[in-house]
Amino acid sequence: MRGKKLYAVLAVVLVLLILAISMYNYIYKGHRDISTEQVAFTVSATKIHMDLSKEDKVAKYVDQVVQIEGKITAIEQNAVVIDDKVQINFSKEVSNDLTIARPITIKGRCVGYDDLLELVKIDQATVVHNN
Amino acid sequence: MKNVNIRLSLLILVLINGAIASLRAQEKYIDKNGIVIFEASEQLFEEVKAANESVTAILSTETNQIASLALIKGFHFKNSLMEEHFNENYIESETYPKAKFKGNLIDFNVAELDENITEVSVEGTLEVHGRQKGVHAKLKTQKIRDIISMTGEFKVTPGDFDIEIPKIVRNKIAKEVLVKLDFKLAKK
Numbered sequence: 001m002r003g004k005k006l007y008a009v010l011a012v013v014l015v016l017l018i019l020a021i022s023m024y025n026y027i028y029k030g031h032r033d034i035s036t037e038q039v040a041f042t043v044s045a046t047k048i049h050m051d052l053s054k055e056d057k058v059a060k061y062v063d064q065v066v067q068i069e070g071k072i073t074a075i076e077q078n079a080v081v082i083d084d085k086v087q088i089n090f091s092k093e094v095s096n097d098l099t100i101a102r103p104i105t106i107k108g109r110c111v112g113y114d115d116l117l118e119l120v121k122i123d124q125a126t127v128v129h130n131n
Numbered sequence: 132m133k134n135v136n137i138r139l140s141l142l143i144l145v146l147i148n149g150a151i152a153s154l155r156a157q158e159k160y161i162d163k164n165g166i167v168i169f170e171a172s173e174q175l176f177e178e179v180k181a182a183n184e185s186v187t188a189i190l191s192t193e194t195n196q197i198a199s200l201a202l203i204k205g206f207h208f209k210n211s212l213m214e215e216h217f218n219e220n221y222i223e224s225e226t227y228p229k230a231k232f233k234g235n236l237i238d239f240n241v242a243e244l245d246e247n248i249t250e251v252s253v254e255g256t257l258e259v260h261g262r263q264k265g266v267h268a269k270l271k272t273q274k275i276r277d278i279i280s281m282t283g284e285f286k287v288t289p290g291d292f293d294i295e296i297p298k299i300v301r302n303k304i305a306k307e308v309l310v311k312l313d314f315k316l317a318k319k
Contacts, residue, residue, distance in 0.1 A: 031211045059225065063204060079164055079185070087163055089185050112202040112228050116187045117163065121202055123185060 034109045034124040035091065037065045045070030045120075049085035052113040052120050061110040067128060069105040072098060080104070081119070091124040098130065105129040158241075160190040160279050160316035167201050167312050171289075171305040179213065179304050181206040188314045190279065192241040197253060199232040199314075221294050222260055231258045232266070244274035251281070260292040270312075277318040284311040 041048075041061060045068055051057040070082035075098055079089045088106050098104070108125030165186035172178040183205040190197045203224035208214040218224040234255015243249075251272045256263050270283035286307045289296055296304055 027210075027212055029211055031207075031214075058228065062225075062228065076164060081163075087185070089164070111185070111205045114187050114200055114202065115229075116189055116198055116200045117161070119163070119187075121185055121205065123205060 032109075032124075034065055035107065035126045039067045039107060040064040042067040044068070045083035045086040048110070049083075049118075049120050052110075053115075053118070058113060062112050064110055065107065066110050066122065067105065067107045068122065069103065069129075072100055072102055072104050075100060082106075085118075086120040086122060087114075087117075088125045089121070089123045091126060094127060102130070158192045159319045160192065161319045162186075162188045162314045162316045165199065165312065165314040167199075167206075167310065169206075169308050169310045171308040173303055173305050176303040177210065177213075179208075181208045181214070181217065183207070186312075186314075188281075188316060190236075190316050195236040195239045197232075197234055197236060197255070199312075201230045203228055203230060221289070221296070227259070227261045229258075232256070234266070236270075241274070241279070244272065244279065246273055246275055248273045253283070257287065259287075260294055262292040264291040279314075279316045281314045281316065282312065284309060286310070 074081035105128040108122040170180040237252040268285040
């Protein structure tokens, strides 16, 4: 009899513990890791710029992981612009040497279209190829 | 012959003048990676704070107009669930993906700027969640070589933009939202 009671108490404690852990995980779940997520779209800088400048195609790319290639046209602090059309902000300092006019392929999260500068913005990016 | 020469040089003069005028008219300072942070934390509760580090700002030193654009999805919170709720329930970033500001710098003259910090007033309209609100702020401004640095802050409320805060979290989110900005505008 006492043994059964003990088991029942243990079971309740276990269930509560699991509930608590899953609650905690839900509330404090980690951020997305874009660099390990699968690429949803592989496009050229020109193509994504053309698509995103049309309002109706915005939803397709926003918040998605995209892989983009093009030539570096500007280098800023921890960011580059490719083909004068897409601004890439890297998730961490880029150790690779980046050079203007060189082709580059990056993977990152599409943030949206900036109609002030007419630039597509990508953040949390990592370099895929740099040559 | 002499006549032609004079005419030609006149023409060149006019052309050069025109070129200089159009160059002046296009005098712009741009920041592609401006920082905007907003905070609505209440004491004793988890901080409600997000930062966007790729905000666009354009200043025309000819007209003293300033425009800024922040993509809502570019705001990052420490807590990813908070970020999700902010996007989905409060600011509805799929419907309203941008926050925009358009305004004028008051009594501003770029030629008077130097490395000493001066306060510049800005007045304009902020559009968030599809609603507009007049905003007034003082910006600490300085110019170091070809870069104009502007920092400042102002307060808004969620109600200004018809953003409803549900009852269950109302005491965890401050009534006033403090918005801080930090722009480093480079000459283009």
